[in-house]
Amino acid sequence: MTRSSRSIIVAVKGAVLHQGKILIVRRAAADVIGAGSWECPGGKIDFGEGLEAALEREIAEETGLSVTVGNVLYAASFLTDPGRQVVIITYLCRSEDIHVLLSEEHTAYKWCTRQELQMLLPPGILAEFERSGVFALEELL
Template sequence: MSVPTIVVAVKAVIVQDDHLLIIKRAADDEVNPGTWELVGGKLDFGETLEHALEREVFEESGLCVAVQQLLYATTFLTDPNRQVVIMTYLAHPIVTTVTLSEEHSDARWVTADEAQKLLHRPILDDLDSHDVWAFLQPKMIN
């Protein structure tokens, strides 16, 4: 029997003008291959949430970001002994040129409407249930 584990992850809703950044998992990824997601990853022991987010965003996209605020937190089980806690933050890029890691195959700056067509359904459900689209609307203007 495996020991119950809790994994803490951080994700970023990176907004630049009227677009947000989404990235596509590589086709050979173990978890949800080929799906679109927000940038982010796991917290390393001893890191602050904000530092983990800055590190993960840089590792996955090559972007340096200014972390703005926590948008929401959610949790779910990936199996009976593994729980994931995700903290999703609003962030703004300091530069907008994306350099992807090998974990991802594509990146796009998309409108909110485009994001709602591309993002993986569980991510959309979280964004919807926490009213993120309404919160972002005044922030996503030219």
């Protein structure tokens, strides 16, 4: 594999908190990567875009929500295939609204308690939530 056939994607995700619950969304079944899995909303940054601005835009596009972006919770990096590396930076976000309007990228959403997150999120995301203390947040019931 040549160096030029490799790519690094940077994405931002939001653990959107509202009244003690965190929003997760289910990827559409047609997705090439992670079809049908639950995740926090967010996506790739556009060239020249700031991280927080990209996250606000992605969450608005995917859920219709306006959020306040807070601190970085964790950063992770993994290979989706031998030539593609993804770096994900996950922020704590807050929303005053709970009325979600999903984009075509997702088929369902759920405002989750800690226990629901532990049942629905994939093992890799759960491990990052544990490692970074997301489940220890005082606001999360």
